Amino acid sequence: MPGHRCIAPGCNSGYDSCKEKYHFFTVPKDDIQLREWTKAIPRKDFLIKPRQVVCERHFHEEDILRKRIMTDKDGTILAEAVYKIPKLKEGAIPSIFPNCPKYLSYSLKRRKLPLIRSSSPKKKKTDKKKDPQMDCAFNSKPSIEISITDSINDSVGIFSFSKLQENFNSIVFPSGWSRHDIPGKLIMFSFFIVKTEETANTENYIPTPILYKRVWLGVNLNVQCFVMNISVNNDLFGLNRLNCIKDLEDILKKFDTSVICKGYKLKEQLLHSKTTFTDPAGNIRHIMCPLILNQNNDCKYCNKAIRTIMRKRLRLQKNNTTPKRIHILSSPKVQLRKNHKLTLQRKYRAVILNKKLKNKLFNMQGEMSKLTTMNLEERLTTNKIPTNQRVALHEILSASQVSI
DSSP states (O other), X not given: OTTOOBOSTTOOTTSTTOOSOOOEEEOOOSHHHHHHHHHHSOOTTOOOXXXXXXXXXXXXXXXXXXXXXXXXXXXXXXXXXEEEEEEEOTTOOOOOOTTSOGGGOOOOOOOOOHHHHOOOOXXXXXXXXXXHHHHHHHXXXXXXXXXXXXXXXXXXXXXXXXXXXXXXXXXXXXXXXXXXXXXTTEEEEEEEEEOXXXXXXXXXXXXXXXXXXXXXXXXXXXXXXXXXXXXXXXXXXXXXXXXXXXXXXXXXXXXXXXXXXXXXXOSOGGGXXXXXXXXXXXXXXXXXXXXXXXXXXXXXXXXXXXXXXXXXXXXXXXXXXXXXXXXOOOOHHHHHHHHHHHHHHHHHHHHHHHHHHHHHHHHHHHHHHHOOHHHHHHHHHHTTOOHHHHHHHHHHHHHHOOOO
């Protein structure tokens, strides 16, 4: 990134004094990650913003992705490709500050699992006078414990999308939900409801299913929740990325028990507002509706829209009038045709107005040319006009005379 300078304290990367070239990583735009970077970079009275950069000297090599490795299900490497521009791992923050005290930097020493960290049990000294059968029974216990720890260590591994698909049938999800699996691409959990219609009591009525809630899981283990195909803020559930199957089950459970705003319904189709829309279930909502309600189970935006509609209805009833126009959202082609038609109309009006102005100007010039100097002199004398003003008026009259 030419022209960028590292914002880490005491670092001269990007300055003219630094002859070595380093790669720079931009400060993330996400509020949570930006807060973590601000805590990690020890600069007092300095506002860290997105688009600022930190050089690679302040990151551990394990946090930098310099190449892409393709593996199969068994873990064997199929192909490798070096990135032209290195990338940071998700969640990586600057942690090395050589120009600051050592306690401001920290290493990536991660605590191992207890089963992996536990050493093999020491062999106890046996008494030769004891029964040999007792010695065999005593020696058999460590082998059992070692075999158990080895089997558990084999089962413990890095959580990935492929392992999640292998254990797809073991995921516990709430009742009424359905699951869908596209190998190597997508895992989705969905919950359907039936749309309420006026013709529900007829004999030939066929219910219309609506995709009410949906949880989408991608290859990178990022989770996205939807309510009627409208994205929902994942911060409400506390997780954006999965670390184990239990995290997915917790999200499904929280999403299933969450209260969804029901919106409102209107019989008068003309009482819609510009700040509302109709969802697939036929309910009217405010454009700022959060969909998932808080503890009060109250949507302030939809309530505001209802109050606006009620005031409009009372105003119409008081004036004994009805709405005259329905605003219909048209397609881009229809909008272009409408704009073209308006342009042609404006052009035609401009041409007509130009012709009228020309005719009016021509008539005024003819009337002025008909005026004789004698008539003008008579008028000037009767009005007692000064001599200098008479000379100016004669000059103007002679310049304006046009031969007809």
